[in-house]
Amino acid sequence: MQGLMMDMPLLVSGILQHAARHYGDTEIVSRRVEGDLHRYTYADCERRSRQLADALSRDGVSIGDRVATLAWNGYRHMELYYAVGGMGAVIHTINPRLHPEQIAWIVNHAGDVHLAFDLTFLPIVEAIAAHCPNVKSWIAMADEDRQPASARVVNLVNYETLLARGSTDYRWPEIDERSAAGLCYTSGTTGNPKGAMYTHRSTVLHAYAAALPDAMGASSRDCILPVVPMFHVNAWGLPYTCPLVGAKIVFPGAQLDGKSLYELFESEGVTYSAGVPTVWLGLLQHVRQAGVKFSSFKRTVIGGSACPPAMIRAFRDEFGVEVIHAWGMTEMSPLGTLCRLQNRHLRQSEAAQQKILEKQGHVIFGVDMKIVDDEYRELPWDGKTFGNLLVRGPWVIREYFRGEGGDPLKYDADGRGWFPTGDVATIDADGYMQITDRSKDVIKSGGEWISTIDLENLAIGHPAVANAAVIGVPHPKWDERPLLVIVKKPGAEVTRDELIAFYEGKVARWWMPDDVQFVESIPLGATGKILKTKLREQFHDYRLPGA
Numbered sequence: 001m002q003g004l005m006m007d008m009p010l011l012v013s014g015i016l017q018h019a020a021r022h023y024g025d026t027e028i029v030s031r032r033v034e035g036d037l038h039r040y041t042y043a044d045c046e047r048r049s050r051q052l053a054d055a056l057s058r059d060g061v062s063i064g065d066r067v068a069t070l071a072w073n074g075y076r077h078m079e080l081y082y083a084v085g086g087m088g089a090v091i092h093t094i095n096p097r098l099h100p101e102q103i104a105w106i107v108n109h110a111g112d113v114h115l116a117f118d119l120t121f122l123p124i125v126e127a128i129a130a131h132c133p134n135v136k137s138w139i140a141m142a143d144e145d146r147q148p149a150s151a152r153v154v155n156l157v158n159y160e161t162l163l164a165r166g167s168t169d170y171r172w173p174e175i176d177e178r179s180a181a182g183l184c185y186t187s188g189t190t191g192n193p194k195g196a197m198y199t200h201r202s203t204v205l206h207a208y209a210a211a212l213p214d215a216m217g218a219s220s221r222d223c224i225l226p227v228v229p230m231f232h233v234n235a236w237g238l239p240y241t242c243p244l245v246g247a248k249i250v251f252p253g254a255q256l257d258g259k260s261l262y263e264l265f266e267s268e269g270v271t272y273s274a275g276v277p278t279v280w281l282g283l284l285q286h287v288r289q290a291g292v293k294f295s296s297f298k299r300t301v302i303g304g305s306a307c308p309p310a311m312i313r314a315f316r317d318e319f320g321v322e323v324i325h326a327w328g329m330t331e332m333s334p335l336g337t338l339c340r341l342q343n344r345h346l347r348q349s350e351a352a353q354q355k356i357l358e359k360q361g362h363v364i365f366g367v368d369m370k371i372v373d374d375e376y377r378e379l380p381w382d383g384k385t386f387g388n389l390l391v392r393g394p395w396v397i398r399e400y401f402r403g404e405g406g407d408p409l410k411y412d413a414d415g416r417g418w419f420p421t422g423d424v425a426t427i428d429a430d431g432y433m434q435i436t437d438r439s440k441d442v443i444k445s446g447g448e449w450i451s452t453i454d455l456e457n458l459a460i461g462h463p464a465v466a467n468a469a470v471i472g473v474p475h476p477k478w479d480e481r482p483l484l485v486i487v488k489k490p491g492a493e494v495t496r497d498e499l500i501a502f503y504e505g506k507v508a509r510w511w512m513p514d515d516v517q518f519v520e521s522i523p524l525g526a527t528g529k530i531l532k533t534k535l536r537e538q539f540h541d542y543r544l545p546g547a
């Protein structure tokens, strides 16, 4: 027997409409590439998004077409999210930190018909335009009087001129909630990037789930500054979650250094933020050096790579900011787990609570997870056994765009598909998951596994260390052994032996790094994560002492 409730599709346009109607005067503030601050409201954003949708449809963009962006976090990018998705086309956010050749490859693979870009990225557009024959126009996201000219780009269009051609009478179409709304490619640290194609339904459900109190816990009383870029898995869904709850948004644009962020946090009364660990290193360094405190900042989500425990402690103890450690991936929209304490933990000591908060956390309803061995047999949730982490849920991909890589799922005895995350993890009896490593980074020493994340987290806790990475290097007897690569803090001194001794009593003896190498910087990938592949190449000819 069927239930008798309305079949109202879950559409991204519905989120913005809701925000415009119920939080119409709530602000969206953006630092523009030009350097100034732009402010307007959800009502303005919704009206301009409809105008843009109308203009794009007059230009021939139709259901399912892909429209790409190369852009920072800002109000025009937000309008594109809603205009393109809302009209039934697909917003394809591209990471501008990738190599232009790779960007051109992605544009062609996605079949993008238009590409909108912030002025910062004109050189990329100039480099790729001739190689992207399907792109009908290149839309410069700038005021008309700032429109660039370029001999190398045919069909250079101005965003505001385009938008002005659209009518404010445009009404959002009611489309199938399973239609594609967004496209995001994985960063492709191994092989070609692969596209995750989100639906309206998956995006709306993810936005709901993210807002839950034990997930991100966003509310209309918050002022949220997403440092995580809108080209990095849709800024972890915040451009959808913020309007869903009616939170004020502050977009930082291109200025992501500690000082600029701090100024914006203070001037706009930011209560909440989200970003990868590397950006917070910059912010923490700035506030410490300047000897300042935050007056409104209360909570931040940190994920994308493991958040060092020292960072969680620094935020809490020095600045009174709660860190919510989170884990996810492009293929998961991205949220999988977030780490918040439950009632049962509140009676425990602060040290025990800190141990829990260092984990990647608990799943949100909508994500199911398990750990398995190499034969896909399920492993126990004892907090010790590690295995390959598999997930399933309504905002997890079923397959990659254009069927790239074949069927990625692994099927259980009941025929249910699970997505293999490529991560190795433990899950404890309370369901808290902890990432041990990416399966390709874990060090296999004498048939046992060593977690590079654990070793890095400890090294970052050393007062002389600015950043640390651990990779496996070949060893004749043990196959692989850990090599610690260190960037020292400016002016700090520490020796190889001191660093190795620092691990004593903190890890099993056989986990201790065999050697330390000091470097000026550690290579970071397009989303600010340590590029282990590059680091392994860099140390390709390195031999351990005595090996």
Ligand code: ADP
Residues within 6 Å of the ligand: 186, 187, 188, 189, 233, 302, 303, 304, 305, 306, 307, 325, 326, 327, 328, 329, 330, 331, 334, 360, 421, 422, 423, 435, 437, 438, 527, 529
């Ligand atoms: P890419 O793999 O292309 O960089 P993602 O941004 O989707 O793209 O990265 C997802 C991966 O990032 C996860 O599979 C995991 O390895 C890592 N990751 C994300 N969050 C965390 C975290 N909190 N701790 C450890 N690793 C994390």
